Amino acid sequence: MLRLFSGYSRVESTESFAFTSLNPFQEIRKSWAVLCLFLLSFIPDSSAQNLYDYQHSLIYGNYLLNTRQYTLATEEFERLLFMNPANDTLKQKLVRSYLFDGSYQSAIRRTDSLFQNRAAIPQPIALDYSRALILGGMHFMANQFLEESKTISEKDRVFLILNNQLLAYNWKDAENTYNSMLASGQSVDMRYKTLFQDMNNARYKRPGLALGMSAILPGSGKIYTGEWKDGLVSLLFVTGSVIQAIRGHQLYGEKSAFFIAYTGLATTFYLGNLYGSFKSARKHNDKIRHQLHRRMADTFTGTF
Incomplete structure (x- = not known):
């Protein structure tokens, strides 16, 4: 038993020696490979181009x-x-x-x-x-x-x-x-x-003419400038408040709160109608001018 065991150990040790005896060669090959890769990294690539030059x-x-x-x-x-x-x-x-x-x-x-x-x-x-x-x-x-x-x-x-x-x-x-x-x-x-x-x-619309038209017939100045919806609203508000002021005067007298309130409203609506008509004409003209100005800029930029 002892002899067999000794023989087994001898064989095992011999195989271990054979295995370890190959390691130095592998290490040398590995070192050479690493060295070659390291040296290759310093060789410039002639095909590379600097895209930011x-x-x-x-x-x-x-x-x-x-x-x-x-x-x-x-x-x-x-x-x-x-x-x-x-x-x-x-x-x-x-x-x-x-x-x-x-x-x-x-x-x-x-x-x-x-x-x-x-x-x-x-x-x-x-x-x-x-x-x-x-x-x-x-x-x-x-x-x-x-x-x-x-x-x-x-x-x-x-x-x-x-x-x-x-x-x-x-x-x-x-x-x-x-x-x-x-x-x-x-x-x-x-x-x-x-x-x-x-x-x-x-x-173009004349602001003075729009003002004069609305002074005679409320809202007509706005209709003249193309804002016929606003013109009809102005006519309705001014006419309605004037009618109510007249009705209040007939029913309650000139010192009544009803008459005074509607007279104030009628005056406010009437003056607003005048200002709105004048402003509407100027707004209409400014719109035309701005459209022409935009075309001028586009025409100019189209020349270069």
């Missing part, structure tokens, strides 16, 4: 501008201009992105920060800067800039002055400018001809 960013910015993603385009061109602050093409695309995005104040502010001498702003940027001033409602500054700019052509200057006058509600001056342009042979978009025709054919 200048050239790729420029391509992406142009893509955003051409696909009308103007808000994203402004962010991209701001980053590009930070990389290349002396590039006038980038400046022009940045200002144009702000302009087309409707961020007129940003376009104005950014142009002012990029150019110290406004009179010498390059022509493409000067045009967009003028447009931003006009559409942004800064009409006085637009006039000043158009007078001092040395890069805008005379043809473009007159055209911008025309649109500045239109959007500033100086429609008589605008019509004179338009006629001068036609007399000098300068071509003008046909939409402006239609616009001026509609301006001259607009059916």
Whole structure:
């Protein structure tokens, strides 16, 4: 038994030795594999590309501008201009992105920060800067800039002055400018001809006439301005309160509370009817003016 047991132990120990004797070779192979992977990590990949470098960013910015993603385009061109602050093409695309995005104040502010001498702003940027001033409602500054700019052509200057006058509600001056342009042979978009025709054919209501009509027949001034429902209500309220005041005077006398109350109501309704008719005519005219003004802005933006 003892001999058998000893023989078994000897065999077992021999197998254990054979097993452990292979471990150093495995460790060496494993170490070599790790070392090779470590060294490969330092080898540059020639096929990799930096998508955030200048050239790729420029391509992406142009893509955003051409696909009308103007808000994203402004962010991209701001980053590009930070990389290349002396590039006038980038400046022009940045200002144009702000302009087309409707961020007129940003376009104005950014142009002012990029150019110290406004009179010498390059022509493409000067045009967009003028447009931003006009559409942004800064009409006085637009006039000043158009007078001092040395890069805008005379043809473009007159055209911008025309649109500045239109959007500033100086429609008589605008019509004179338009006629001068036609007399000098300068071509003008046909939409402006239609616009001026509609301006001259607009059916405005006279507030004084509306007031006078309602003074004679309550509510008629509002009907004249197109608000016939309000006109009928005014007629009903004024007529009803007057009838009740007359009835109170006949039944209870001039010192009765009934007569005094309805007389006060009739007077209030009558005066409100006069004011409402005058205001209704002005509201009607303002609505026409605002509609024309919106068309002027759309016509102007359609030219660039």
